[in-house]
Amino acid sequence: MKQPLVSILIPFKNTELFLKECLDSIVQQEYQNWEVQAVDDASTDDSYKIVSKYAEKDPRFNVLKNSGNGIIEALRTGFKECKGELITRMDSDDIMAPDKLGTLLELLLNSGKGHVAVGQVKYFSHRGISDGYARYEQWLNKLTAEGNNYSEIYKECAIPSPCWMVFKEDLLQCGAFEPNRYPEDYDLTFRYYENGLTCIPCQKVLHYWRDYDTRTSRTSEHYAANYFLDIKLHYFLKLEYDPTRPLVIWGAGNKGKTIAKTLLEKKIDFKWICDNPKKINKDIYGIKLDHYRILNHLQDAQNIITVANEKEQETIKSFFTVLNKTPMKDYFFFC
Incomplete structure (x- = not known):
């Protein structure tokens, strides 16, 4: 198998409690030809120091300060520095399965450009997972197992933001991180759909999604229900409405x-x-x-x-x- 460079984008803000576990899971990947573009979005804890220590020891880590404000600007800041032929994302409070990068890469190389590789996910939490998250995980993984992620795209975000990989060229074709539209992961999923990127079926759990009270998706106004509904209607009127x-x-x-x-x-x-x-x-x-x-x-x-x-x-x-x-x-x- 070819071994192209994979660029991993990691926006982070005040996740010092979880960063080491996240970054260690990247270091321990079976596939080793990767780089990390980690972007600090104005952390007030020791997050920046933690990532900087990894960068001092391993040149594959690059730590940046956000040139703007918020996760979309952070993704833009990191993407400008990406040197890889393939792009993926990671959340700074989550954990990669050891075969995550290798599996997504193999799926993508076997299928070629015009595809998006997607892995299955599993939630974990110190207090257990709510019924709502359990149902979302089951729904998402069923779609991913069949590669039918777009079939119910208007229900909910049908591609998990930290568990996809695409060719850089395809990401640019889809507008990368240019739109100022939240939730940014849902918007990008719609743009994959709009540009005809085919989802590749995957049977493996490749990403462990951490749930806790201060997780951004729970606390930021940008992930409130009205933002999701705005995106759904925006793309329905653009892509489906006759x-x-x-x-x-x-x-x-x-x-x-x-x-x-x-x-x-x-x-x-x-x-x-x-x-x-x-x-x-x-x-x-x-x-x-x-x-x-x-x-x-x-x-x-x-x-x-x-x-x-x-x-x-x-x-x-x-x-x-x-x-x-x-x-x-x-x-x-x-x-």
């Missing part, structure tokens, strides 16, 4: 209302449906909610589903199956 077809929102909860409000602001016509007897015929934002069975007579509609209950989602899928409708063409689950 103004010659009727547009339908199914569900009148918070997500349904947020989408409806945005579409009204954009002056995009839509019909609004639900299966809740208390809401049918109700007027919200000047739009009357119809019974979902209007879809039996509505020709060639595009449907955004905002119903979160998993049992109800299965019922909705069955309904669309009877109507010979296709997921990711005729209907899109937004949760």
Whole structure:
């Protein structure tokens, strides 16, 4: 197997408790032709000192100060210094499986450009993993095992930010870290999808995702639900929406209302449906909610589903199956 240089981007901020374990897992990789571009995003603890000690001992580590502010700027700062033919990311509080780099690299070299290698993930925590994270892990790994990550991309981020690898050339084609759009990992996943990068199936757990109370995804406003919904609608309107077809929102909860409000602001016509007897015929934002069975007579509609209950989602899928409708063409689950 060829042994090209792999560049590992690691933005970090105040993760001194976990950095050594993270960096040691990189040093202990079975594949050794790598470099680390570690970017300090204004840490106030000893994180910068810890990474600097690794850089003093091992020239493969390069530690930088963020030229801007926030994780997107940190990724840009590090990416400018990347010398590798292949690019991957790592979170400074997580752990790599020993065969992570080698496995992703082999998958990518065997498949060639135009692909993204993705590994399975496992959450760990000193207090145990919540049911929500366990379900997300199971969902994500099932998609990754089959290489079908884009098939449910409007539900949630379908590629884990610290467990992918691409050719640098392909990353540049996708816009790398240029957009100022959060969550940045979800936005990049959509750009892989938009540019036609094929996900390579992977059966292995390659990344251990640490969960704790002060993890950025738990504390930063940039990872709040409204940011995820903004990205979903942005890319739906850009990549999927066909103004010659009727547009339908199914569900009148918070997500349904947020989408409806945005579409009204954009002056995009839509019909609004639900299966809740208390809401049918109700007027919200000047739009009357119809019974979902209007879809039996509505020709060639595009449907955004905002119903979160998993049992109800299965019922909705069955309904669309009877109507010979296709997921990711005729209907899109937004949760």
